[in-house]
Amino acid sequence: MAKLTAVPLSALVDEPVHIQVTGLAPFQVVCLQASLKDEKGNLFSSQAFYRASEVGKVDLECDSSLGGDYMGVHPMGLFWSLKPEKILGRLVKIDVMNSPYQIHIKVCHPSFPIQGIVVSPPLDSLTLERWYVAPGVKRIQVKEGRIRGALFLPPGEGLFPGVIDLFGGAGGLMEFRASLLASRGFATLALAYWNYDDLPSQLEEVDLEYFEEGVEFLLRHPKVLGPGVGIVSVCLGAEIGLAMAINLKQITATVLINGPNFVSKNPHVYRGQVNPPVPCNEEFVITNALGLVEFYRTFEETAHKDSKYCFPIEKAHGHFLFVVGEDDKNLNSKVHANQATAQLIKNGKKNWTLLSYPGAGHLIEPPYTPLCQASRMPTVIPSINWGGKVIPHAAAQEHSWKEIQKFLKQHLLPNLSSQL
Incomplete structure (x- = not known):
């Protein structure tokens, strides 16, 4: 069974996150997706495709994206490649003190948006907190x-x-x-x-x-x-x-x-x-x-x-x-x-x-x-x-x-x- 992990789950926005997927089939291709909504409800999203290793693992710190919103080894690519659903959108945090951004990450089977095909549910998912203020500030x-x-x-x-x-x-x-x-x-x-x-x-x-x-x-x-x-x-x-x-x-x-x-x-x-x-x-x-x-x-x-x-x-x-x-x-x-x-x-x-x-x-x-x-x-x-x-x-x-x-x-x- 696929297992998605991200460490740390809660951190400042300028801190890197280590994302891994385990429990995949050897050399299985999967799609990792990230999304968040800003304080005005605007959606930002990204995705990248990865091929698991012979032991069924994807590690964003060392594995290369095969395509999507970026290619190559980029451990934080899902974050900086987030794109606004509405053009001309800029991600700007308004309330820095009381609420973090909630970034939802999921791992899925690669799917193609063909009308009539039901997209399968994610293999696993999690939510990260990204703060603009450290405790005690x-x-x-x-x-x-x-x-x-x-x-x-x-x-x-x-x-x-x-x-x-x-x-x-x-x-x-x-x-x-x-x-x-x-x-x-x-x-x-x-x-x-x-x-x-x-x-x-x-x-x-x-x-x-x-x-x-x-x-x-x-x-x-x-x-x-x-x-x-x-x-x-x-x-x-x-x-x-x-x-x-x-x-x-x-x-x-x-x-x-x-x-x-x-x-x-x-x-x-x-x-x-x-x-x-x-x-x-x-x-x-x-x-x-x-x-x-x-x-x-x-x-x-x-x-x-x-x-x-x-x-x-x-x-x-x-x-x-x-x-x-x-x-x-x-x-x-x-x-x-x-x-x-x-x-x-x-x-x-x-x-x-x-x-x-x-x-x-x-x-x-x-x-x-x-x-x-x-x-x-x-x-x-x-x-x-x-x-x-x-x-x-x-x-x-x-x-x-x-x-x-x-x-x-x-x-x-x-x-x-x-x-x-």
């Missing part, structure tokens, strides 16, 4: 002065290295990365800056003094180590993170995931100084064969060729980790990062590391998150192509997440840097 709603967001504190007395987590053009408050960082030992402030609570519903300008208040709020907390903080940021958030690192001496370590090295749309304002956006060449907006828009060429004639638009990154005191998806269709992230690092080199700076991933798209997220190649945005019509190819994008997410944590520890916990 505390979430504190933040509404202090102008600051709006959520602070996640690791379990224990502290002190903990502090991190500010910034997302981009979707607005609102996204907490899933901040809760995971707290689960890995970082006191993390998920900081909203538009379209949330009483913040502006539209982003007209980037007020860097607001983000400075966020830094000061975090450093005042009795469980935050200091004297500096880190930033983890993506897209528009990375644009803001870079500006913060240049203007605020408290920023010690900045992770920039697929962001520009210039003001892209909304002017930046700081202490009376206004930094206007780079001219955008709308004629370079591409609409692909699927009707999805791609923006990665829109700054070719200005930012790429004229350094006067670039942030003076050489003025920053802290360290940078650039994370680049080379198949990003929203920003030409590789060009922007190369331009920023060349600027640092020109000024004799060695305070940076560049991770550049061929085949990875714009939305590089925590490990085993399904690739979102396209989705709707509240301020953009039609929908956006984010780019990325499933297998290399998954590899980029797994590798970069480890490197992000290592980078933050190295520069926020200097006493431990010698051990890393």
